[in-house]
Amino acid sequence: MHFLKLILRNTLRHKLRTGLTVLGIIVAIVAFGLLRTVVDAWYSGAEGSSETRLVTRNAISLVFHLPIKYQERIRKIQGVMEITHASWFGGVYISEKNFFPQFAIDAKTYFDVYSEYIIPPGDLTAFIIDRKGCVVGRKLADVYGFKIGDTVPLRGTIYPGTWKFTVRAIYDGAEAKTDTSQFFFHWDYLNETRKRVTARTERTTDWVGVYAINISEPSRAAEISSEVDAMFGNSLAETRTETEKTFQLGFVSMTEAIVVAIRIVSYVVLLIILAVMANTMAMTARERTSEYATLKALGFNHRFIAGLIYGESMIIALVGALIGILLTFPVANMFSEKVGTLFPVFGVSAETIYMQAIAALAVGIAAAVLPAFRSAQISIADGLRGIR
Amino acid sequence: MENFSAPIVHIKNLTKSYRRGGQIVSVLTDITFDIPSGEFIALMGPSGSGKSTLLNLIAGIDKPDSGTLKVGGIDIAILSEGDLADWRAANVGFIFQFYNLMPVLTAFENVELPLLLTQLSYKERRERVELALIMVGLSDRMEHYPSELSGGQQQRVAIARAFITDPVILVADEPTGDLDRTSAGEILAILDRLNSEMEKTIIMVTHDPHAAKTAHLIRYLEKGQLDVAD
Numbered sequence: 001m002h003f004l005k006l007i008l009r010n011t012l013r014h015k016l017r018t019g020l021t022v023l024g025i026i027v028a029i030v031a032f033g034l035l036r037t038v039v040d041a042w043y044s045g046a047e048g049s050s051e052t053r054l055v056t057r058n059a060i061s062l063v064f065h066l067p068i069k070y071q072e073r074i075r076k077i078q079g080v081m082e083i084t085h086a087s088w089f090g091g092v093y094i095s096e097k098n099f100f101p102q103f104a105i106d107a108k109t110y111f112d113v114y115s116e117y118i119i120p121p122g123d124l125t126a127f128i129i130d131r132k133g134c135v136v137g138r139k140l141a142d143v144y145g146f147k148i149g150d151t152v153p154l155r156g157t158i159y160p161g162t163w164k165f166t167v168r169a170i171y172d173g174a175e176a177k178t179d180t181s182q183f184f185f186h187w188d189y190l191n192e193t194r195k196r197v198t199a200r201t202e203r204t205t206d207w208v209g210v211y212a213i214n215i216s217e218p219s220r221a222a223e224i225s226s227e228v229d230a231m232f233g234n235s236l237a238e239t240r241t242e243t244e245k246t247f248q249l250g251f252v253s254m255t256e257a258i259v260v261a262i263r264i265v266s267y268v269v270l271l272i273i274l275a276v277m278a279n280t281m282a283m284t285a286r287e288r289t290s291e292y293a294t295l296k297a298l299g300f301n302h303r304f305i306a307g308l309i310y311g312e313s314m315i316i317a318l319v320g321a322l323i324g325i326l327l328t329f330p331v332a333n334m335f336s337e338k339v340g341t342l343f344p345v346f347g348v349s350a351e352t353i354y355m356q357a358i359a360a361l362a363v364g365i366a367a368a369v370l371p372a373f374r375s376a377q378i379s380i381a382d383g384l385r386g387i388r
Numbered sequence: 389m390e391n392f393s394a395p396i397v398h399i400k401n402l403t404k405s406y407r408r409g410g411q412i413v414s415v416l417t418d419i420t421f422d423i424p425s426g427e428f429i430a431l432m433g434p435s436g437s438g439k440s441t442l443l444n445l446i447a448g449i450d451k452p453d454s455g456t457l458k459v460g461g462i463d464i465a466i467l468s469e470g471d472l473a474d475w476r477a478a479n480v481g482f483i484f485q486f487y488n489l490m491p492v493l494t495a496f497e498n499v500e501l502p503l504l505l506t507q508l509s510y511k512e513r514r515e516r517v518e519l520a521l522i523m524v525g526l527s528d529r530m531e532h533y534p535s536e537l538s539g540g541q542q543q544r545v546a547i548a549r550a551f552i553t554d555p556v557i558l559v560a561d562e563p564t565g566d567l568d569r570t571s572a573g574e575i576l577a578i579l580d581r582l583n584s585e586m587e588k589t590i591i592m593v594t595h596d597p598h599a600a601k602t603a604h605l606i607r608y609l610e611k612g613q614l615d616v617a618d
């Protein structure tokens with residue numbers, strides 16, 4: 001009781017200094033949390049991926065496509081439940097900064113394979129029967145204000161011209177980590193339009209970006225993958241089939257360096273605040289040398305003195321952490337709104353909160369180690385001589 | 389039970405030196421003297437003569453280089469750090485020149501502080517602290533912080549803190565050094581009462597001949613040696 005009282009009152013002695021240190025911790029903890037959340041968002045595609053889904057792409061590179069006729073051949077393989085396909089469109093909505101992924105899909109099968117995209121049955125039918133219809137994710141609809149019946153124009157970058165789509169459905173995610181920032185429309189519409197405007201340049205029509213395959217059991221993923229790839233070995237377009245997770249991680253690894261940099265920065269932020277905090281505690285302990293010496297003269301042991309310093313350091317760190325953690329949510333929301341649909345899933349994870357708390361605790365302890373040791377060790381006579 | 393005439397402090401051939409930048413400075417060369425129980429002694433001498441050093445040794449907050457140092461029959465020179473801390477808590481009351489109160493604690497809490505190391509209940513502590521503060525004439529200042537008290541009042545709180553645990557000896561290093569004549573007089577009067585009414589052994593370092601007169605015995609320290617005066 002008295003011990004806590006002493007610590008609390010000591011903490012409040014230099015309100016400005018304590019306040020500024022707490023502010024520093026808050027900023028560091030928020031920054032740390034935000035950076036970690038960005039890294040998490042980077043991996044969210046892979047995190048949200050299904051275990052029972054395979055992705056088949058051109059073995060050379062994603063830039064090269066696959067013939068549409070592969071679909072029926074793959075479907076016949078034992079263990080394949082459903083197969084659909086998707087092709088990157090890469091269009092621009094009004095301005096370049098409005099980035100969101102658009103895919104030309106097989107309307108009839110896509111939402112069977114991607115069952116985590118939830119669409120009211122009536123709306124799905126409306127989409128399937130409208131060749132120029134499109135489906136948008138909830139997050140996308142919220143950001144751009146898309147409503148059912150709206151016309152959305154996309155300027156093609158890979159496929160020239162302005163393409164107009166009518167919103168027929170809005171899909172919700174089955175889980176929080178489900179990406180609802182995508183835009184889907186009929187591959188048939190894309191393909192037929194291309195057939196009309198490009199004269200017989202074969203490679204650009206009747207080809208799709210990737211196939212997504214639903215399999216019955218995750219344990220058979222490797223077996224079915226090699227069966228698919230063997231089927232098209234030595235053909236015009238060889239395939240590479242892997243689980244959706246591996247496929248997504250492949251994307252992330254392209255940007256690995258940035259992720260590593262962000263990770264490093266997040267720890268550097270902690271190191272800086274540790275230095276600031278250690279300085280505060282050293283200053284505080286030095287000022288109170290004669291008080292600690294007096295306490296020791298009265299018979300309080302060195303553990304008591306060290307405890308006072310650790311306690312003060314921990315209170316500052318934990319108050320900063322608490323406020324910092326609470327502020328991380330609104331700050332992450334603001335950040336998420338600013339970057340729009342760049343990160344399909346952007347949320348502060350429970351793990352990030354634990355990490356923030358642990359980081360603050362570590363900073364609180366580490367900052368007190370040296371001052372506490374020094375104050376506990378200094379001889380009473382020397383400490384008392386330091387008076388004035 | 390102490391025999392009144394037995395020395396409470398027994399010092400023989402005590403030496404103490406400090407190391408300063410590779411150089412050894414001899415502060416106390418060969419001190420031998422006894423302090424009878426219940427004595428009120430003043431230590432005087434020029435600045436730097438080692439008065440504080442000697443007082444610190446007797447109070448168990450510094451260790452001698454050689455010689456015998458017994459307080460209340462216990463050889464405190466050989467006690468471990470932890471045992472010495474417990475010994476101080478039970479046997480020594482400290483009064484400093486600059487009071488050394490905890491600025492974040494009230495007068496009441498400052499006086500209560502040494503009692504936190506005892507087994508006393510809050511109620512017992514409260515009674516004792518109130519009594520002590522009444523005795524030093526500060527019953528109306530219990531909830532005041534040191535910054536709200538005058539120097540003389542702060543020193544009275546410090547004295548209450550020093551005798552609250554009912555220690556064997558009180559050590560005071562220039563207790564009136566920072567006070568005006570009136571306040572100094574009040575402090576000395578309280579010390580005199582502690583000595584005469586509560587039979588506390590008091591060892592007081594002072595530069596002030598006026599203060600020294602309150603004591604019953606004056607010892608002079610010069611160049612690490614002790615002389616008996618008048």
Ligand SMILES: Nc1ncnc2c1ncn2[C@@H]1O[C@H](COP(=O)(O)OP(=O)(O)OP(=O)(O)O)[C@@H](O)[C@H]1O
Nearest residue numbers: 382406407408415434435436437438439440441442
């Ligand atoms: N911890 C220490 N380290 C080095 N030298 C010290 C230490 N403590 C005391 N001294 C030296 O020992 C000598 C005696 O010091 P001490 O404080 O005992 O003197 P004093 O008689 O109390 O003087 P004053 O009247 O000024 O208080 C001085 O020369 C001082 O510089």
Ligand SMILES: [Mg+2]
Nearest residue numbers: 439440441561
């Ligand atoms: Mg001195």
